[in-house]
Amino acid sequence: MSKLVIASIGPASSVQDGGRPGAQRYGLVPSGAMDRLALAAANTLVGNEPFTAAVEVGPFGAKFTARSGAVRIALAGAPRNADIAGRAVAPDTSATLADGETLTLGFARGASFSYLAIEGGIAGEPMFGSLAVNARAGLGSPYPRPLQAGDELQTKAASGAPERRIELPAVTDAPIRVVFGPQDDEFADETKKLFLDSEWKISATSDRMGYRLEGPVLKHLHGHNIVSDGTVNGSLQVPGNGQPIVLMRDRGTSGGYPKIATVISADFGRLAQIPAGRAFRFRAVSMAEAQTEARKFAALLRTLPERLRAVESVDLNIDALHDANVAGHAVNAVDAGTWHAVSMAEITGPD
Amino acid sequence: MAATLPPPRLLPSGDSAITVEFSRNIDDAANRRVLALDRALAAEPLAGITETVPTYRSLLVHYDPVQIDFDKLGERLLTLAQRPVPASTKTRRWRIPVVYGGEHGIDLEEVAKTLNTTPDEIVARHVAGDYRVAMIGFTPGWSYLSGLADSLHMPRRQNPRLLTPAGTISIGGVQTGVQCLAGPSGWHLLGQTAVRTYQLHRDPTFLLEPGDNVTFAPVDAKTFAEQDRAAEAGEFIAEQIAS
Numbered sequence: 001m002s003k004l005v006i007a008s009i010g011p012a013s014s015v016q017d018g019g020r021p022g023a024q025r026y027g028l029v030p031s032g033a034m035d036r037l038a039l040a041a042a043n044t045l046v047g048n049e050p051f052t053a054a055v056e057v058g059p060f061g062a063k064f065t066a067r068s069g070a071v072r073i074a075l076a077g078a079p080r081n082a083d084i085a086g087r088a089v090a091p092d093t094s095a096t097l098a099d100g101e102t103l104t105l106g107f108a109r110g111a112s113f114s115y116l117a118i119e120g121g122i123a124g125e126p127m128f129g130s131l132a133v134n135a136r137a138g139l140g141s142p143y144p145r146p147l148q149a150g151d152e153l154q155t156k157a158a159s160g161a162p163e164r165r166i167e168l169p170a171v172t173d174a175p176i177r178v179v180f181g182p183q184d185d186e187f188a189d190e191t192k193k194l195f196l197d198s199e200w201k202i203s204a205t206s207d208r209m210g211y212r213l214e215g216p217v218l219k220h221l222h223g224h225n226i227v228s229d230g231t232v233n234g235s236l237q238v239p240g241n242g243q244p245i246v247l248m249r250d251r252g253t254s255g256g257y258p259k260i261a262t263v264i265s266a267d268f269g270r271l272a273q274i275p276a277g278r279a280f281r282f283r284a285v286s287m288a289e290a291q292t293e294a295r296k297f298a299a300l301l302r303t304l305p306e307r308l309r310a311v312e313s314v315d316l317n318i319d320a321l322h323d324a325n326v327a328g329h330a331v332n333a334v335d336a337g338t339w340h341a342v343s344m345a346e347i348t349g350p351d
Numbered sequence: 352m353a354a355t356l357p358p359p360r361l362l363p364s365g366d367s368a369i370t371v372e373f374s375r376n377i378d379d380a381a382n383r384r385v386l387a388l389d390r391a392l393a394a395e396p397l398a399g400i401t402e403t404v405p406t407y408r409s410l411l412v413h414y415d416p417v418q419i420d421f422d423k424l425g426e427r428l429l430t431l432a433q434r435p436v437p438a439s440t441k442t443r444r445w446r447i448p449v450v451y452g453g454e455h456g457i458d459l460e461e462v463a464k465t466l467n468t469t470p471d472e473i474v475a476r477h478v479a480g481d482y483r484v485a486m487i488g489f490t491p492g493w494s495y496l497s498g499l500a501d502s503l504h505m506p507r508r509q510n511p512r513l514l515t516p517a518g519t520i521s522i523g524g525v526q527t528g529v530q531c532l533a534g535p536s537g538w539h540l541l542g543q544t545a546v547r548t549y550q551l552h553r554d555p556t557f558l559l560e561p562g563d564n565v566t567f568a569p570v571d572a573k574t575f576a577e578q579d580r581a582a583e584a585g586e587f588i589a590e591q592i593a594s
Contacts (some may be wrong), residue, residue: 021401021402021413022401022402023491023557024402024404024411024413025389025402025403025404025405025487025561026487026491026492026549026556026557027487027488027489027490027491027492027493027549028491028549028557127551136490136532136534137490137491137532137549138532138551139551179363179365179366180363181362181363181364181370182362182363182364182370182372183362226375227375227376227377227406227407227408228406228407228486228488228489228495229370229372229406229407229408229409229411230364230368230370230404230406230409230411230488231411232364232365232367232368232411232413233365234365235364235365252488252489252490253404253488253489254404254406254486254488254489255489259364262363262364262365262366263365264365264366265365265366265367265416266366287363287366287421288420290365290366290416291366291416291420291421293366294366294367294416294417295416295417298417
């Protein structure tokens with residue numbers, strides 16, 4: 001057995017996988033990776049099943065050291081500087097840490113979450129079939145809480161398989177698509193128009209439970225209390241102050257605020273990656289279009305292994321990193337430095 | 352022939368879930384239809400449905416749009432929802448012990464004052480109730496019960512508390528609740544139970560099901576302390592009694 005020892009890590013970093021659906025009727029939310037495509041891509045690079053548990057690394061940097069043997073890893077999701085003992089690690093590429101070497105990750109650039117997949121997965125005790133951390137419910141393994149310095153992730157020794165890169169569709173900053181409902185009839189047509197015509201920013205007071213949005217006030221037609229009903233990932237609920245909250249993977253399973261719209265499942269990961277403070281827009285689509293996109297997204301996840309490519313040389317890795325640096329945004333310390341937990345009471349009931 | 356039931360509204364909740372809404376209000380008849388549809392789907396699963404979440408007034412049906420689309424699933428749900436609600440459904444009944452007042456129910460005195468009566472009378476009214484688990488939501492095991500006496504209806508607190516204890520028994524609006532984990536709440540805290548409606552490494556992990564019947568039985572603080580130790584060791588504490 002090899003292990004990755006966490007030398008340092010920022011908040012909002014935890015072990016996540018495909019989550020634990022099936023117990024929402026008991027109030028247990030599935031949790032799981034904020035960006036499932038990035039999780040699946042990272043796992044595919046090291047030969048794991050797509051939704052194997054990996055480290056979801058938040059906006060800050062982190063350091064991991066291999067002990068008791070070599071560890072093969074891959075990184076996907078938010079672009080950030082990464083190196084192993086000074087050797088650059090390109091995004092969307094696998095790499096191997098020799099015993100004793102340290103992987104150093106910088107701050108996320110222009111996105112929020114990276115996924116550090118480990119060949120052979122992370123050893124742990126699944127609860128409801130998942131290692132995903134849900135700190136409120138006391139769930140998650142090997143630690144039922146966000147990761148911290150000193151934690152150890154047990155895994156298999158590196159196989160020595162050749163390193164790979166994966167070609168993913170280009171990242172787009174097109175508007176986030178939504179379908180209206182379930183309670184869009186609690187809002188006037190001009191309020192729905194205002195919602196679509198306005199720029200929104202994700203507040204710094206956001207977390208895995210919900211993203212608060214800053215923008216124009218959305219007025220309710222009949223007040224902001226409804227009798228609680230079920231929530232989904234991407235529910236856009238509008239509390240009394242008229243500032244929507246997008247419910248994310250650790251949401252409450254029910255809520256008592258009107259939900260004007262729902263982010264389509266194919267765009268959920270893209271929304272999850274938008275850094276605090278960057279302006280973006282929503283676009284309404286039909287149910288038919290949303291479901292076509294959901295099917296396309298499922299096909300993309302299924303066919304990720306076909307997108308694997310050989311890594312030609314170490315030089316190319318360095319080039320790729322340079323490209324990313326040139327093409328990417330400057331390191332934005334504000335993105336990473338203003339990540340606060342939302343108070344649960346502000347998100348929803350019990351009501 | 353039974354009168355035709357009004358059809359529920361099918362509300363889109365994104366591309367992978369449908370809210371089947373029977374009422375906009377807290378409505379016992381609507382809740383019975385929610386639970387009946389939930390049971391019908393459990394008995395005859397439809398391909399593509401991944402899980403269902405009953406609430407007071409609606410059933411949230413999660414599904415996989417790769418397997419079935421909104422229109423097809425909606426049509427089948429409407430057909431099922433039109434079936435008459437079975438007159439009697441076999442349900443489980445639980446007796447849940449509660450220590451009322453003092454440090455275990457810090458709002459009991461205040462509730463009595465607001466409702467112009469004594470704490471003992473509040474407890475008597477609460478214990479007299481015959482409740483049903485209308486839904487479980489918000490956090491694991493948080494059970495919302497219908498059947499609260501009109502004389503205990505009270506608006507929620509203006510300022511929700513950020514932290515209320517595990518096992519809290521509270522009232523809010525027209526509902527009473529059994530809370531499992533410590534967490535925020537805007538309800539009025541009447542007491543506390545040792546019963547864990549959610550406990551890891553216990554079989555079953557979740558004690559209550561939507562549709563279960565619940566009554567409360569007062570216990571003293573000493574009994575609560577004993578029960579709390581036993582519950583921690585994995586005992587149910589809640590008694591299942593004949594319906």
